[in-house]
Amino acid sequence: MVSANREMAVYCFDTLVAHYNNKEAPPPAFDEGQHPLFVTWKKVVSGGEPRLRGCIGTLEARGLINGFKDYALTSALRDRRFPPIQAKELPSLECTVSILTNYETANNYLDWEVGVHGMIIEFTDPNNHTRRSATYLPEVAAHEGWTKLEAIESLMRKAGYNGVITESLRKSIKLTRYQSTLFTMTYSDYVSYVKETRGVTAPVMNGATPKLAMY
Numbered sequence: 001m002v003s004a005n006r007e008m009a010v011y012c013f014d015t016l017v018a019h020y021n022n023k024e025a026p027p028p029a030f031d032e033g034q035h036p037l038f039v040t041w042k043k044v045v046s047g048g049e050p051r052l053r054g055c056i057g058t059l060e061a062r063g064l065i066n067g068f069k070d071y072a073l074t075s076a077l078r079d080r081r082f083p084p085i086q087a088k089e090l091p092s093l094e095c096t097v098s099i100l101t102n103y104e105t106a107n108n109y110l111d112w113e114v115g116v117h118g119m120i121i122e123f124t125d126p127n128n129h130t131r132r133s134a135t136y137l138p139e140v141a142a143h144e145g146w147t148k149l150e151a152i153e154s155l156m157r158k159a160g161y162n163g164v165i166t167e168s169l170r171k172s173i174k175l176t177r178y179q180s181t182l183f184t185m186t187y188s189d190y191v192s193y194v195k196e197t198r199g200v201t202a203p204v205m206n207g208a209t210p211k212l213a214m215y
Contacts, residue, residue, distance in 0.1 A: 001101060002033045008064070008097040009185035010193055012039055012072035019073055020087040026198075028068070034061040036100035036178075038137060039071040041085060043092050044186075050094055054079035057098065059120060059135060068097065096184040098137055106175040109152050115142035117177040121155050124172065127163050134159035138180050 007029040018025040038057025042050035054075040058067065072095075077084040085093070106112055112119050118138040125132050134155050141151040152173070153165050185193075194200050 002031075002035060002064070002099060003181040004097045004099045004183040005030060006183055006185060006193070008068055009095045009183050010190060011065075011068050012095045012097060013093075013185070013187070013190040015069050015072040016076055016085070017090070019077075020090075025069070028065055030064065033064045035064060035067075036061055037064065037067050037071065038098040038100070038180075039068060039075045040096040040098070040137075041076050042094050042096070043085075043089060044094065045092065053082055053085055053089075053093070055137075057100075059100065064099075091187050094184055094186045095190075096182055098180045098182040100178050100180045102179045104177050106177050109170050109173040109175050110148050111175065112148070112177040114146070114148060114151070115139070116179065118180060119151075119155070120176040120178070121152065121159065122174045122176075123156070123159075123161075123169065125161055125163070126169060130160075132156075132159040132161055137182075138178075139182070 011025065011028040011030070014025040014028075036057070036059050038055060040055040041053045043053045044050050054077075056075040056079055057071050100118065106119070109121070116138060118136055118140075120133065120135045122131065122133040124130070136151065136155055136158075141148075144151075144154075146154065152170060156165060156169075156173075191201065
């Protein structure tokens, strides 16, 4: 089984830096494969808890190389919940790459474990008969300190449902649970990796645009 690793996170940073420099990213140092994946960017402000700046991925199997390339940029620049990440934010960023595995159909909306499973919910909005769906990665509920019920109700809101949440509606949910492997890399870890493996300091900030400089 392929696990999320350092080289995947490096490639996401490489891709974002290359975007700001209007260049191509260096080739990745991991093998191709087909897996569902997510890229999450967080920002550390004044030494506090990292704050989400973007998180987008795919629940369907995708080529890892193009998948991480695409979602590194999509999550950084086109997550509608946040303004696009700017080059000047790079030094405060951390990147988490996730590979999703072990998809299982749950018996009911509580048939999953906090801190172990991510979940995909699907249900029909009783107000307009719209089919709604949303997902949380395995680490979300544990990080937020939610119970299973709180996580499910939050996920229903994420899916766009604004009505009253009843037990009968919760029981109508089709829930798919899954697990993931993940790897988190800070910007400083990325800079150290590039220095050690490429003999390059990266990226040096010059105004709002990062540059790659030899040393």
